[in-house]
Amino acid sequence: MSASKTGKFGASLANLRSLESLATRDTPLHRISPTIKIAATFAYIVAVVSFGVYDFSGLLPFAAYPIIVASAGEIPYGLLFKRTLIALPFVAFAGTANIIFDRAPVELAFGLKITGGMLSFAVLILKTLLTVSAVLVLAATTPLNAIASGLKRFGLPCILVLQFVMTWRYLEVLIDEAERMFHAYVLRSPDGKFVKFKDWPMMAGQLFLRAYDRAERVYGAMQCRGFDARRIHTHNIRETGGEIFGLILFAAACAALRCFNLSAAVGGIFS
Amino acid sequence: MHMADALVSPAVGGAMLAVSAGLVAYSARKMRKDFDPSRIPLMGIMGAFVFAAQMINFAIPGTGSSGHIGGAVLLAALLGPYAAFLALTCVLVIQALFFADGGLLALGCNIFNMGFFGCFLAYPIFLKPMAGNFSNPVKVLLASILACIVSLQLGAFCVVLETLVSGVTQLPFGAFVALMQPIHLSIGVVEGALTGLAIVFVYRARPQIFLECNAQKSFSYRAVLGSLLIAALAIGGGLSLLASGDPDGLEWSMEKVAGTAELESSGAVHGAAADVQEKTSFLPDYSIPDSESAAGTSVAGIVGSLITLAAALAVGFALKPRTKRTRVCV
Numbered sequence: 001m002s003a004s005k006t007g008k009f010g011a012s013l014a015n016l017r018s019l020e021s022l023a024t025r026d027t028p029l030h031r032i033s034p035t036i037k038i039a040a041t042f043a044y045i046v047a048v049v050s051f052g053v054y055d056f057s058g059l060l061p062f063a064a065y066p067i068i069v070a071s072a073g074e075i076p077y078g079l080l081f082k083r084t085l086i087a088l089p090f091v092a093f094a095g096t097a098n099i100i101f102d103r104a105p106v107e108l109a110f111g112l113k114i115t116g117g118m119l120s121f122a123v124l125i126l127k128t129l130l131t132v133s134a135v136l137v138l139a140a141t142t143p144l145n146a147i148a149s150g151l152k153r154f155g156l157p158c159i160l161v162l163q164f165v166m167t168w169r170y171l172e173v174l175i176d177e178a179e180r181m182f183h184a185y186v187l188r189s190p191d192g193k194f195v196k197f198k199d200w201p202m203m204a205g206q207l208f209l210r211a212y213d214r215a216e217r218v219y220g221a222m223q224c225r226g227f228d229a230r231r232i233h234t235h236n237i238r239e240t241g242g243e244i245f246g247l248i249l250f251a252a253a254c255a256a257l258r259c260f261n262l263s264a265a266v267g268g269i270f271s
Numbered sequence: 272m273h274m275a276d277a278l279v280s281p282a283v284g285g286a287m288l289a290v291s292a293g294l295v296a297y298s299a300r301k302m303r304k305d306f307d308p309s310r311i312p313l314m315g316i317m318g319a320f321v322f323a324a325q326m327i328n329f330a331i332p333g334t335g336s337s338g339h340i341g342g343a344v345l346l347a348a349l350l351g352p353y354a355a356f357l358a359l360t361c362v363l364v365i366q367a368l369f370f371a372d373g374g375l376l377a378l379g380c381n382i383f384n385m386g387f388f389g390c391f392l393a394y395p396i397f398l399k400p401m402a403g404n405f406s407n408p409v410k411v412l413l414a415s416i417l418a419c420i421v422s423l424q425l426g427a428f429c430v431v432l433e434t435l436v437s438g439v440t441q442l443p444f445g446a447f448v449a450l451m452q453p454i455h456l457s458i459g460v461v462e463g464a465l466t467g468l469a470i471v472f473v474y475r476a477r478p479q480i481f482l483e484c485n486a487q488k489s490f491s492y493r494a495v496l497g498s499l500l501i502a503a504l505a506i507g508g509g510l511s512l513l514a515s516g517d518p519d520g521l522e523w524s525m526e527k528v529a530g531t532a533e534l535e536s537s538g539a540v541h542g543a544a545a546d547v548q549e550k551t552s553f554l555p556d557y558s559i560p561d562s563e564s565a566a567g568t569s570v571a572g573i574v575g576s577l578i579t580l581a582a583a584l585a586v587g588f589a590l591k592p593r594t595k596r597t598r599v600c601v
Contacts, residue, residue: 041375045374046285048276049279049280050281086372087275087372087374091277094434094440095439095440097446098440098442101442120439124277124278127277128275132275132371132374157303159302160295162311163360166311167319167358167361168365169315170315171319174316205472208469211320212313216312218312
């Protein structure tokens with residue numbers, strides 16, 4: 001059990017770095033201003049969650065967005081899908097209630113009938129997959145510093161942006177210290193097992209002290225190099241006219257697809 | 272307790288985003304006033320610590336589910352409520368962006384549910400008055416258990432309200448509450464004990480952290496009460512307006528079910544209609560009698576919020592040591 005825990009912890013850390021390494025690549029998608037991408041993601045999510053609880057067919061065309069962005073941004077589908085699954089348990093819990101409580105029959109094509117609860121459950125899962133993957137493709141195409149710059153451009157307080165960047169960077173410090181401690185512990189324990197349960201509190205406490213002291217030293221070093229908390233540097237973002245036009249177009253497309261059931265229209269042509 | 276985007280409606284997500292943005296702006300302004308740059312590394316590393324702690328899930332005995340700690344009370348104890356709220360906000364933003372834990376539209380809900388009650392309610396009303404300067408381990412432990420239980424109970428209740436008002440689940444109110452509250456009671460006890468032990472440990476190892484924290488201007492109860500009141504009014508008023516003023520998704524869907532489904536009997540239609548009525552006023556007692564209007568519900572919501580707030584304050588005063596001079600004025 002302990003081994004699986006290390007595995008999980010290690011895997012989470014690997015995940016942490018994998019998205020960031022994707023985000024630092026250079027595709028046309030990566031070059032779009034972060035503000036535009038954040039706003040577009042927001043418009044998309046609002047459009048998706050505003051769908052009615054039974055409107056599966058109307059919602060389906062929205063799947064095009066994460067798929068297209070993932071291929072344009074060279075994001076592996078497998079990674080995207082695996083990460084999306086993390087969000088499912090709680091949603092599935094809320095959705096299962098629909099299956100139990102909503103038994104009104106709904107007729108599908110060819111006289112096939114399912115209950116309303118099954119349909120709304122499917123819609124809820126689809127909404128989750130779409131919204132989560134939309135956020136993930138944003139994170140995979142936008143480096144953290146660019147997101148921070150975007151947040152500042154949106155008018156968020158300087159101190160929040162600073163805290164945002166610091167949390168992310170100090171996570172690396174924390175992980176480094178944790179890895180060092182775990183290595184030292186494992187090398188010194190004769191049976192080579194992972195940290196014993198009784199040693200966890202001591203390890204956690206030491207980890208805090210070591211990470212805190214190192215964070216102070218890192219901050220001291222930053223100050224020596226001229227870091228000033230009151231003047232934090234973020235990239236200047238200038239959205240081009242084309243980008244703004246593209247955003248408006250995208251939002252309009254979302255709105256149009258929200259009002260107009262594309263699946264039904266396409267189906268109507270062929271049947 | 273992280274809510275996903277799919278669980279909130281645009282109205283609920285937007286309203287809660289506005290509330291949380293207001294709280295963030297307020298905290299940032301309070302921090303700017305007497306900002307000490309030497310606290311930056313502590314804020315950063317504590318944010319990272321809580322982030323890591325939230326990744327560790329522990330099993331809840333007897334329920335088959337698992338939970339993780341929220342960390343708001345711990346952050347508030349070490350950083351003070353304003354910095355703690357900002358730190359937790361950042362943790363949640365990073366989780367939403369990179370871990371698919373919570374969503375972008377649901378961010379406002381998550382910040383409020385997990386940050387507000389711990390930083391602005393449990394900390395000033397329970398933890399600070401009961402634990403004092405954190406020198407007595409037993410007091411610290413008891414105070415943090417109480418603070419964590421209170422903040423998680425209120426947070427979990429908000430999750431229930433926000434999900435139900437969004438209208439995506441058919442789970443009845445009572446069943447949802449009966450599921451959420453006990454689970455978060457056990458999480459609260461575990462988190463409270465862990466938080467208490469952590470505070471005691473840090474106090475012994477690095478007491479200067481608390482000295483600096485206490486050296487800052489004493490906590491302004493007036494400001495907290497003000498923000499609490501505004502938030503209570505916003506939620507009480509705003510959400511109850513939404514509850515009755517935004518039934519379109521459900522009503523529409525019910526119509527659709529009743530319309531497309533072959534109507535076997537009028538009983539089914541009546542059942543569906545009653546269902547709609549039940550869902551749109553899922554807290555029927557919250558409406559003023561003889562008033563069907565949205566405003567009626569809203570007034571009831573605001574009055575209810577005020578009463579709840581008063582009750583919470585009364586509990587806080589009752590538990591407060593008498594020797595201390597109270598600076599609270601309502």
